Amino acid sequence: MKKSQISCAILAALASVSVTAQQQTGPNAKIETIEVTATKRAESIQDVPVAVTALNGEALENMGIDSFQDYVEFLPNVTFQGTGPGQNEIYIRGAATTQSNIMLSSVQALQPSVAFYVDEMPVSMAGRNLDVYATDVQRVEVLPGPQGTLFGASSQAGTVRLITKKPQHDAFTAGADTNISMTKGGEMSNAVEAYFNMPLTDELAVRVAAYNDRQGGWIDNVLNQPGQGGYIGSAEVISRISGNVLSDPRAMDANRITNPDITSRTEADVVSPRNDGLVEDDFNDAIYAGARIGVSYLINENWDLLVQHTQQTLETEGVFAYDPNLEGESSTNRFQPEENTDEFGLTTWTLEGRLEKLDMVYTGGYLNREIDTLADYTGYTNGGLFSAYYVCNYGEAVAAEDERCLDPTKYYREDTTSTRSTHELRFNTTMDTPWRVTAGLFYDDQEVATIGQFNIASTEKFPAMARELKGSEGINSDGGPFPADVSFVNDITHTIEQIAVFGQLEYDLTDSLTASIGARWYQIDDEYKGSTSTVDVSRRIRAFGTLDPTELESVDLDPDAINAALDSGQLTVDDLEPDGVLSVDDTIFKFSLDWKVNDDILLFANYSEGFRPPVTNRVGGGLASNQTGKFENFRIPVYSTTDTLDNYELGVKGDFLEGILRVNATAYYSEITDLQTSRFDPTNISFLVFTDNVGDAEIRGMDADITWLATDDLVINAAFSVLDTELTRVNDELAGISAGVGSRLPYSAKFSGNINARYFFEMEEGRRGYVNGSVSYTGDRLAGMVMDAYVMEDATSLIYGTGSGLSIEDEASVYEGVTYQDANDGTFRGGRYIQDAYVIANLAVGVTNDVWKAELYIDNVFDEHAVLNIDTQQFTPKVVTNRPRTIGVRLSYDYL
Template sequence: MKLTKLHCAVITAIAASGPLYAQESIKKDKASIEVIQVTATKRTESIQEVPVTVTALTGDSLEKLGVANFDQYVEFLPNVVFQGTGPGQNEIYIRGAATTQTNISVSSVQALQPSVAFYLDEQPVSMQGRNLDIYATDVERIEVLPGPQGTLFGASSQSGTVRLITNKPTHDGFAAGFDTSISSTKGGDMSNSVEAYFNMSLTDALAVRVAAYNDLQGGWIDNILNVPGQGGYNGSAEVISRISGGVLADPKNVPVIAPQNAMLVEDNFNTAHYAGARFGLSYLINDEWDLLVQHTQQSLDTEGVFAYDPNLEGESSTNRFTPENNNDDFGLTTWTLEGRLEHLDIVYTGGYLDRDINSNIDYTGYTNGGSFSAYYVCNYAGIPESEQECLDPTKFYKEQTSTSRTTHELRMNTSAENRWRITAGLFYDTQDLSTVGQFKIASTDKFPDLARTLVGNEGINSNGGPFPAEISFVNDVTHTIDQIAVFGQLEFDLSESVTASLGARWYQIDDIYKGSTTTADVSGRLRAFGDGSDAALTEFFGADEAASIQAAIASGQLDTSLLDSNGKLTVDDTIIKTAIDWQINQDVMVFASYSEGFRPPVTNRVGGGAAKNQQGAFEGFRIPVYSTTDSLDNIELGFKSTLFEQSLRFNATAYYSKISDLQTSRYDPTNISFLVFTDNVGDAKIKGIDGDFSWVASDNLVISGAFSFLDTELTSINEQLDGIAPAVGSRLPYSAKFSGNLQAQYFFPLKQDMTGYVNGSISYTGKRLAGMAMDAYMIEDATNLIYGTGSGLSIEKEAEVYSGVNYLDSNGEVFAGGRYVQDSYVLANLSVGVTNDEWKAELFIDNVTDKSAILYIDTQQYTPKVVSNRPRTIGFRFSYDFY
């Protein structure tokens, strides 16, 4: 059957799928694959001619797949994973370069930088622990560049870069459209969304484009009544006593008052609401210069939590004891001026990001970790054994974080027609983050003397700040990061078919960390370390502690060389990238490259503090003042091909990465510190193969897919983490050995110039290990004691004993070492619809098999919580475009 114009349009607009898609093109009566244009090298080039691995999900693909936000589209990028506790609280990992997901309650304070850069158009918008969750409306494509991209994209591009490219104003006249949907989730509430855009040429030189959206996602997780003894939270004096050094005389017989949540019981309480708009203005200054200004404004409001308690019956129930919400608002203004001077293309681009986060988090589980646990809830000091008790442990955490980020980049490109081509530029970035975190962690209303012992002799509000009396601990921190960089890349055609390239980036990063906690002056601590003199250290720490710190610095156990006398941390370096590609013929290219990526150092709030446990590997150990830069060196070999008269595209890349001084988040309250800090866990290596394909199998059928094989391994371990972190030879967390997806689209003609279609997709993710601490057996034991039942989650045993923490079981032996397993899963989606040149109507079923996948196991409150996907959802979509 010969393709009609409508059939071709359907291939383009509806049958789009996965990383590649078909286009309106006829060759020998056969539809062919479009050449997608990307900007992975900061030039506009064909995806098949760029000598780097690039995956692209087009806007049509996103529409066909029915995805609009971060956690949805990641499922179709098999070498990309996200881990986190809900919308706006996720981190991205690419090709297995992962450690421990940042504790969301201190992510702003901890400042562990992401290993994957996230861009909206030209602007970096990454943030530690809280990836900016931008709703994907009116999007041209999403580009994923796996592997180090630091020479062109900077510090957080250590293991890859994700770029969301929006549709820009066009000067072709008027266009408008809308898309609306309504859906019902099994066991949950209804969801609905409305998206709309319009584009208008106001004059020959001036055009505007506006896109707006409102998406209300109904919940499916129930906050059920807490019933101790039936899987509900009862608490355990035994858990509290053992992590507090055995302070309770007979913990098995100490009464525990269980927390109550009757007033908070609610079905389907985990709602998410995205609302926002993007405004764009394009001005053609003259034939050679144009200006683009855009502003994006978004509000993301969530209620409840997106994880269930596996100890409760079913996969949609939880017990929470304080109201929880997360309000995340941002405004991003960007500008791009492009033009030509003689033989150079000039681009100046910049942006200003303003983001405000307000969160309330249930922190009740905090009682179950740390040496001070008995202070939080138990009445025991000087109390007769018969009168000892542990009260209601209900706690909360409140966060107010304001972030601003300003970037400027000036770059130039020589003509693409030259035998040699240069891209060169200057980059400046300044980030300011101010955060106040308020914790209720102690039972200040019942035991004020004990709480005062914990937080300071001057009282519960020992920092003198304007905080309620119930607040027992405060983080008040301002963090400023300034970066300047010079980058360049040279490409040279060695012959008509072989091209070599060399790129480099010099950077300098200044990190200024100021503020305090209730118990520590962070600013003064860093100034003392930066000064380094006996007088400065003695004034801040006292004579005996200062002498011990000087000894630790002299021995090399503490590094303070990057700090100046004001406590500012400065690091600079140069990274490189080199590649060679061979265009074997018009349809096949092979390439090889070497590249380097990095994450900058991270300053710790309690740097220099001595470990409580000074035995074994911890003898003389002090918390690092900062974690050092971790680096990733990557070698890859790939090929790109377009075969069988442009009907099949198949690309694949094999790679080997070596990570040195891998940064990780650490929280070891029994041995070291009751505050989270960062450290360098050791070294690792990663081997893998990525691939994707798209095949126009017939005039009516398009099949596409992608896959990732991955092998990760820790090759060395920091000696203080021996027995805490997995052993040498263990896998990195969150990395599946295999993952992949497959999509198929079949379309067929109907009457009156209408076309019907059926779309199906299936994705598979292999099992993954959770976190970088072998604490699963300890956490499982605590779960049994606290809830009266275990979680039922799988654990991979990695050591006979877990000797890093002095937790003893009933036999007086340490626990085995192991990590929770995030089991493999398969998700399938299906849709059927009718379309013509202007409108589309579609019925869809997401998660056809109603699979409850384990996306992430959260152990930040010492019992496991499982973040899962939305249950089976059935809905209807309708869209209309005006031209």
């Protein structure tokens, strides 16, 4: 059985340890070959002419995976970026970009570039991949590179599949696992899992797995101490991002609440927030609890039916990032409670059978996901055109001497419901011919309905600021008024409907040479409806669909100006229907040629295409408030256009030295056209995120993994990834804001690698002992797409009284995207934060007799504090890090 969330299993699988030989030791041992369904046919992993990584359940257990942070090091060609459990996105082979912050992922986020499947059901979600606890797992398959012909839209850069264990009809089996651990400087963690498999009749069998995993925290919410690295608050920052509206912000900063001559908060010109009642050690807990039940029915000798249901709740408190301006690498300042509850129910079904010379599969599923979030939004004070309006007393009727910047404490509350239903019917030929066909139909219907409530205005200045939605009625609510402390609301429903026809033909040119061609035609209809406190989104999008002057004027848009933007190419609405539905269709292809040199060596060459559909913007067509320089006549895109990825690769899969050495390697070159990114509008409200196309990019790289049975009792696995990414074109409006031409794409290291060794030794009474050790290296990575590091550093120094101390890569002499004014020349250098390289080592020792197992392990032996992600969405950097050194014991028992 497996012992972690699905993100952990994925990360382990992506270690490129594509096979395992732990259970085959002793004389004449060979590397086990796993059967996979990467091409939607069951085949040996060494015979599939595509790059694929697969780990079976036993290998996952033997690796002792406990958490995402512990095993992030086993990712030579993949990246997970996010802010904690249930809040991560997968990137493969460097095809990465900046995603929306978690507060807006349900409203305005890019579609994933990597598809995530549970068995046959796609469960990807924009900005928040489903975090399924990986218990009772058969195997994990990872397919890097475009898989769109067989797996669809979100398979632009790869596909990850979690294959669960199914009910067995031959015998009763059961088992249980427990795990208890201690984390340096943190709380204890504990987990328990159990399963049983029971044949009820000759035709009917059931399998049940259940789990509860409490992962103790290690991040401390410390007392805010202005002047000692804590939050001070800066009128200088607030004034300049609001257009220099405060008459003397520097004087206000000099007279802030830290001035010893000020004894009352009502006397202070700048008020720093307090968090006395929220101070807590180890406050970032996570609890996974759930169960899965599967029922298998053998209808007759040719047909069988499988139905499974998984129910899970993930609850987290606190945050999983520290503030680098504070002392240590586990401290943060939070001024509002942080809570997240993520619950889902997933029901899937598969009907398999045989029709003459065809194998038929009908599979479908229904996913219902509920997300409730409460988050600290105090960082909104640090960015946004209207910060001074929300936080400070200023305006035409307020004298300069009466100016004050009030308590900046804010919060965000979200209630999101996501549903998804899919149906796929496919056929595989089984005739004894030199050709084979896989063909099918696919239908997908997704809906994300969200209500996001923001407290962004000081209640001291606006004591009763209950807001109603801009539209006449709410989509998911009654339209308001909302509670008095709520000053902005998103009420949005986003629906994506997709239909596709796909097929793949393989033809044996000779006994050893096979060619194949695959294609997928798709149509995607994207409907974005709802309102915000300031925009009737539904009506706005319909106005762009019709371009009717009366409709444009009804949403405060000038028809002549919109037509001018369309004529100049600054805006495009070609894919928008009159009813406001964004509709796209296209056909993508895949070609491959593979040569079976002999029984042990396979060479292959592939060309494949992948894509991500466009994303509608909630404030599309909005005119920039700053009408100077490059922002003159600039309007927010109505939608980001489809981005495409063309991939070319050469690969080899081989077993050598009579089956004790396996080497799989793939070299690839990818071109991305119109790469999508999420960005904020630097001249309007900075947190008003929208999607855009940054430009084009190229990716060159090589992945390789090696498995070696060094002796009868020693297994060594190694993997590495070499990666070179480059922006080759940047859209004009992003020049000087985005990293420039020739710059690297974010989040991926030029080199990553790992090595794992497992040694077995015989003991008395049929027991076996083992020692497992691993070391991994991840190189430097760049954070995000925007060159905002020096702007962030300046704000951090003013707001906290100290810098972050994080590494920065210089990429431009001047940061031109924002006309911030200071005492100098009003410009900043352009650069991005560096997520520094790190090395992590793990160690485990255990004993087993194949029925029970006991293991003592140490994860992160040298207590490395790795920089996994630098989050700048709060306008000052927060560092997501791995779990500190953790020592624990695992016990398991299987009744066979």
